[in-house]
Amino acid sequence: MYTQGLDSLGADCLHQATDAVTLEQRFQSKVDEDERIEPKDWMPDAYRQTLIRQISQHAHSEIVGMLPEGNWITRAPSLRRKAVLIAKVQDEGGHGMYLYSAAETLGISRDELLEQLLAGTAKYSSIFNYPTPTWADVGAIGWLVDGAAIMNQIPICRCSYGPYARAMVRICKEESFHQRQGFEIMMTLARGTPEQHRMAQDALNRWWWPSIMMFGPNDATSKHTAQSMRWKIKRFSNDELRQKFIDITVPQAEFLGLKVPDPDLRWDEATQHYIHGPIDWKEFEEVLKGNGPCNRERLETRRRAHDDGRWVREAALAHAEKQRARETQAA
Amino acid sequence: MSASAATVLSASTDLRFRYAVHLGDTSLILAQRLGEWVGHAPALEEDLALANIALDLLGQARYLLSYAGEIEGKGRTEDDLAFLRDPSDFTNLALVEQPNVDFGHTIVRQFLIDAWQLELFECLQGSSEPRLAELAAKALKETRYHYRFSSGWMVRLGDGTEESHKRVQDGLDSLWKFTSEFFAPGAVDEEAAAAGLGPDPASLRAAWAANVEQVLTEATLKKPADVSYRWFGKRNQHSEHLSHLLAEMQFMQRTYPGVQW
Ligand SMILES: [Fe+2]
Numbered sequence A: 001m002y003t004q005g006l007d008s009l010g011a012d013c014l015h016q017a018t019d020a021v022t023l024e025q026r027f028q029s030k031v032d033e034d035e036r037i038e039p040k041d042w043m044p045d046a047y048r049q050t051l052i053r054q055i056s057q058h059a060h061s062e063i064v065g066m067l068p069e070g071n072w073i074t075r076a077p078s079l080r081r082k083a084v085l086i087a088k089v090q091d092e093g094g095h096g097m098y099l100y101s102a103a104e105t106l107g108i109s110r111d112e113l114l115e116q117l118l119a120g121t122a123k124y125s126s127i128f129n130y131p132t133p134t135w136a137d138v139g140a141i142g143w144l145v146d147g148a149a150i151m152n153q154i155p156i157c158r159c160s161y162g163p164y165a166r167a168m169v170r171i172c173k174e175e176s177f178h179q180r181q182g183f184e185i186m187m188t189l190a191r192g193t194p195e196q197h198r199m200a201q202d203a204l205n206r207w208w209w210p211s212i213m214m215f216g217p218n219d220a221t222s223k224h225t226a227q228s229m230r231w232k233i234k235r236f237s238n239d240e241l242r243q244k245f246i247d248i249t250v251p252q253a254e255f256l257g258l259k260v261p262d263p264d265l266r267w268d269e270a271t272q273h274y275i276h277g278p279i280d281w282k283e284f285e286e287v288l289k290g291n292g293p294c295n296r297e298r299l300e301t302r303r304r305a306h307d308d309g310r311w312v313r314e315a316a317l318a319h320a321e322k323q324r325a326r327e328t329q330a331a
Numbered sequence B: 001m002s003a004s005a006a007t008v009l010s011a012s013t014d015l016r017f018r019y020a021v022h023l024g025d026t027s028l029i030l031a032q033r034l035g036e037w038v039g040h041a042p043a044l045e046e047d048l049a050l051a052n053i054a055l056d057l058l059g060q061a062r063y064l065l066s067y068a069g070e071i072e073g074k075g076r077t078e079d080d081l082a083f084l085r086d087p088s089d090f091t092n093l094a095l096v097e098q099p100n101v102d103f104g105h106t107i108v109r110q111f112l113i114d115a116w117q118l119e120l121f122e123c124l125q126g127s128s129e130p131r132l133a134e135l136a137a138k139a140l141k142e143t144r145y146h147y148r149f150s151s152g153w154m155v156r157l158g159d160g161t162e163e164s165h166k167r168v169q170d171g172l173d174s175l176w177k178f179t180s181e182f183f184a185p186g187a188v189d190e191e192a193a194a195a196g197l198g199p200d201p202a203s204l205r206a207a208w209a210a211n212v213e214q215v216l217t218e219a220t221l222k223k224p225a226d227v228s229y230r231w232f233g234k235r236n237q238h239s240e241h242l243s244h245l246l247a248e249m250q251f252m253q254r255t256y257p258g259v260q261w
């Protein structure tokens, strides 16, 4: 999920809002009755902080997520694929915008959030710290990463916080479009020449485990799920979502004629679920800590764009200022 | 049918092909340049806007190159034309292959070409070739939006800070020489005009210059002096940048010939 670092971050602010008991009770009963919390409503500070963290991590993920796939815009293998890819990467930028706007309703500005991202103090989804060396990676990302994102985000369409839930409805529609496009790229490759098939299998090999890690740590080690569930920010546990994703995706891989790179993977008749092999959480932690293959590059690229754009943003402000001055003078 | 009538017919097919490729190449190469910006623009809004313009231009290119392949009748697709021709076969205006450099250069390049496409597509709506007229009507609407974006930024940057003024003036000074090609005779667009396919390139100049001058004045920028510059992309004379651009753009199709993607 785009917010998988959350469980290790929200700890300190969870127990502060204990004074306004009646307000809090009223808030919780609203949440319990599936009423939406809106920006002007009273809410516990911990709820607000948790949401800011989660929404901004999600927004940052959209923005950083533009980079691995954007890497292929200039080299897309056909004009149709190029157009679809530009539109997709542009959609992700749009998602970032809706989400920053949703976060702003909680009393923090997009600029502040961007500063946190560039300073390296905010998290974004670790999945985007993996590289896209081949065209098949564009297919694999659409199929698996957008696929996993949908799994996480559909429940958020019913999140207790109104602006987040509404942003997510719009985003989910586009994500499912991305997922289908990614799958279609994989299908073309998997059924293409032996070289293309190999390219598709190689991409699946590299993206499978990072994708299933997107759902975050195992429930046993994930400390803050309970509170988020009580607040209806989260509706399913990490492991439940991961299981759903695997159950849906494994048959898709079979349909493509590709092999999921998990020797222990098997269908379990009794539970009617796939059972997967052990996840390498060491790798997950390493990437989360900043030691993934592209952590540095991704942040440096964002910083460079931000720094190179400074004079442009300053010019826009200066021009608006001049315009205002001229208008006052004329009046 | 007499031999001479057949010659006339095939000549006009060839001209329609070359003219559509010339217009298509210009849109394609500019789309490719703008695609380089996606994910790297100065702010999210500009990122989305540049991607939008790239998508519009790519749409125009696909329409024109598909049409060209169709009338050529040799079974070449939009992709064959985009990915399997050599730099010397391209006839885009040389301006659009110039590198992005910075947001200032990019905006200047966009503004100069948008102002030209405004006039071009306006006139092309009256083409004797219905397929070109149809393309022009759609592209004109898109170009109006592109022009609003690029001329707005010309003014903001020109009349912004000292730094932005200098950067956009630098861009203007280095790119201005490429605009003489827009209106120069002796290439496919002049032939197309004679056949009623498109406007006479020289006829677009007055309206283009009026728009450009008005925006430059508002932007407090100095119009560079016209220079004599006679290396024209539409005559297959390209800068060093085009082959680099194509090496990147054509990489997959060249590496894996004949494969479907
Ligand atoms: Fe997205």
Ligand SMILES: [Fe+2]
Pocket (backbone or CB within 6 Å): A092, A146, A174, A175, A178
């Ligand atoms: Fe997406």
